[in-house]
Amino acid sequence: MDRERLGVLQLDEELRDMPSEIRNVLDPVRLSGGDRLRFRCHPGVSCFNVCCSNIEIILTPYDILRLRRRLDISSELFLYNYATPTTLAKGQLPVPIMRMDEETGRCPFNTDAGCSVYEDRPVTCRYYPIGMALMHRQDVKGEEEFYFLIREDFCRGHEEEREWTVFEWRSDQGSDGYDRENRGWMELILKRRSAGDGVNTSLQLSEFFYMASTDPGAFRRFIFESTFLKRYYVDDDTQERLRGDDQYLTEFAFAWLRTVLFGEKNIVVRPEAVEELKRRKGKK
Ligand code: SF4
Numbered sequence: 200m201d202r203e204r205l206g207v208l209q210l211d212e213e214l215r216d217m218p219s220e221i222r223n224v225l226d227p228v229r230l231s232g233g234d235r236l237r238f239r240c241h242p243g244v245s246c247f248n249v250c251c252s253n254i255e256i257i258l259t260p261y262d263i264l265r266l267r268r269r270l271d272i273s274s275e276l277f278l279y280n281y282a283t284p285t286t287l288a289k290g291q292l293p294v295p296i297m298r299m300d301e302e303t304g305r306c307p308f309n310t311d312a313g314c315s316v317y318e319d320r321p322v323t324c325r326y327y328p329i330g331m332a333l334m335h336r337q338d339v340k341g342e343e344e345f346y347f348l349i350r351e352d353f354c355r356g357h358e359e360e361r362e363w364t365v366f367e368w369r370s371d372q373g374s375d376g377y378d379r380e381n382r383g384w385m386e387l388i389l390k391r392r393s394a395g396d397g398v399n400t401s402l403q404l405s406e407f408f409y410m411a412s413t414d415p416g417a418f419r420r421f422i423f424e425s426t427f428l429k430r431y432y433v434d435d436d437t438q439e440r441l442r443g444d445d446q447y448l449t450e451f452a453f454a455w456l457r458t459v460l461f462g463e464k465n466i467v468v469r470p471e472a473v474e475e476l477k478r479r480k481g482k483k
Pocket residue numbers: 250251252256306307308309310313314315316317320321324
């Protein structure tokens with residue numbers, strides 16, 4: 200069985216849309232940060248490395264940033280070598296997943312000695328065996344976050360003695376920092392999902408989202424080498440930061456996408472661009 204999307208990006212309300220083979224390995228108890236789990240993973244476990252094959256790992260923007268810096272390659276080359284685009288559900292925004300070795304099903308960073316990129320491993324790998332769910336609720340402003348435990352038969356880590364709270368586990372694995380960096384991306388995916396058919400995401404906007412999530416250099420070229428700055432007001436300080444700070448640029452890109460998709464007023468449209476749009480609409 201391929202293990203899918205067990206990790207940071209379980210956005211489905213009540214998690215009910217998941218295939219049964221996934222639901223079956225989820226402990227149906229909602230966990231909060233203070234709840235405890237018993238778990239330890241180390242090279243001495245009999246299942247060492249088993250979890251690093253035949254798995255679908257969604258790569259978040261910060262995963263890609265960390266991995267490509269570690270490998271000292273461009274985003275473009277990283278995507279070419281290690282990622283495949285997919286969508287979480289029909290009509291939803293595209294996300295990259297790690298490409299497993301076609302013959303062995305093994306993660307490209309898995310070695311007999313363990314993970315070769317351990318310090319920069321993706322956030323899904325950091326969370327395991329916990330999944331984090333982010334849920335939009337109509338009755339509460341903002342998103343609700345909770346956790347759940349993943350129990351797969353092959354994983355012997357649950358038999359170890361070491362106990363943690365969920366928060367302790369997250370902190371020990373370095374997941375919190377990743378969540379902070381990926382917040383804008385996760386919220387945008389969740390908002391798009393909650394909007395359902397009410398928001399029409401064109402192919403072009405989906406491509407922009409994928410570009411913003413994976414390749415800051417390409418999005419930078421879009422800002423500075425297209426008519427973007429003629430259409431949107433971006434002050435000099437912001438432009439300066441956009442030129443040199445990939446993480447800032449990624450957040451800016453998501454703010455722009457929220458402006459375009461949901462009408463949020465994050466980025467100011469220039470009055471002359473509004474007039475031009477009205478003029479074009481009037482001609483039709
Ligand atoms: S990145 Fe590392 S921890 Fe994650 S699946 Fe690959 S080898 Fe395993």
